[in-house]
Amino acid sequence: MNLREKYNIPANAVITIAGTVGVGKSTMTNALANALNFRTSFEKVDTNPYLDKFYEDFEKWSFHLQVYFLAERFKEQKRIFEYGGGFIQDRSIYEDTGIFAKMHYDKGTMTPTDYETYKNLFDAMVMTPYFPHPDLLIYIEGPVEDIIARIAERGRPMEQQTDKAYWLEMHDRYETWIDQFNACPVLRLDINDYDLMKNPETVEVIVERIGHFLEQTSHLRRGV
Ligand SMILES: Nc1ncnc2c1ncn2[C@@H]1O[C@H](COP(=O)(O)OP(=O)(O)O)[C@@H](O)[C@H]1O
Numbered sequence: 001m002n003l004r005e006k007y008n009i010p011a012n013a014v015i016t017i018a019g020t021v022g023v024g025k026s027t028m029t030n031a032l033a034n035a036l037n038f039r040t041s042f043e044k045v046d047t048n049p050y051l052d053k054f055y056e057d058f059e060k061w062s063f064h065l066q067v068y069f070l071a072e073r074f075k076e077q078k079r080i081f082e083y084g085g086g087f088i089q090d091r092s093i094y095e096d097t098g099i100f101a102k103m104h105y106d107k108g109t110m111t112p113t114d115y116e117t118y119k120n121l122f123d124a125m126v127m128t129p130y131f132p133h134p135d136l137l138i139y140i141e142g143p144v145e146d147i148i149a150r151i152a153e154r155g156r157p158m159e160q161q162t163d164k165a166y167w168l169e170m171h172d173r174y175e176t177w178i179d180q181f182n183a184c185p186v187l188r189l190d191i192n193d194y195d196l197m198k199n200p201e202t203v204e205v206i207v208e209r210i211g212h213f214l215e216q217t218s219h220l221r222r223g224v
């Protein structure tokens, strides 16, 4: 019996992984997809035509980047549901507006007009009864200094050039955002409670928690 069956996880479940930059979403996405034999949906960082430019000049590129991310994630969402689920998704669509767009607007690196236009587009596309929300959002959290160390170790040049204050602000915003998030059920994991790099077998403990959690929240599942 595979882990998915052992812990009674529906084959059509859609699980999205949320958390600040560098916290370990991609690592978790790969580990869970392997363990459950699910497909993956990743953010394509290397082929994003705006991301480098955005880190060079937030004010100039923040609107373009948000519209690009929204289109990419919306297309992915469509692909996931066309397959009939069975996916782990690296970062949720909700973080684009709830964290990134809002932070740049509040900081003055996205104009009020651009923010309003983006928010209208996001709400029309996502915040509707027709948009299929995931069955579960796994929120990964941890101490900000450990996360900043991971960003440094990963070494993406655009992120290395970015002030530490940016990551501190983002970390704070995530903590506030997740406490009020209610678009789908949330399972919180702390990076100090597992280590998928040193002990890959710990993924079973996480799968077990997901199984229990999905059982408890099964009344909230979309009918697929
Ligand atoms: N448990 C862990 N211990 C140490 N480093 C980790 C762990 N999980 C992930 N990392 C490293 O941290 C960095 C960021 O992880 P990643 O999964 O890419 O995060 P995200 O997708 O959230 O940006 C990567 O270099 C990854 O190898």
Ligand SMILES: Nc1ncnc2c1ncn2[C@H]1C[C@H](O)[C@@H](COP(=O)(O)O)O1
Residues within 6 Å of the ligand: 019, 020, 021, 022, 025, 026, 043, 045, 051, 065, 066, 069, 091, 095, 096, 097, 100, 101, 159
């Ligand atoms: N919506 C976004 N706005 C700005 N920047 C974003 C957005 N979504 C992702 N990013 C950035 C943050 C990182 O530099 C890369 C990839 O994110 P990661 O958390 O490492 O998967 O894209």
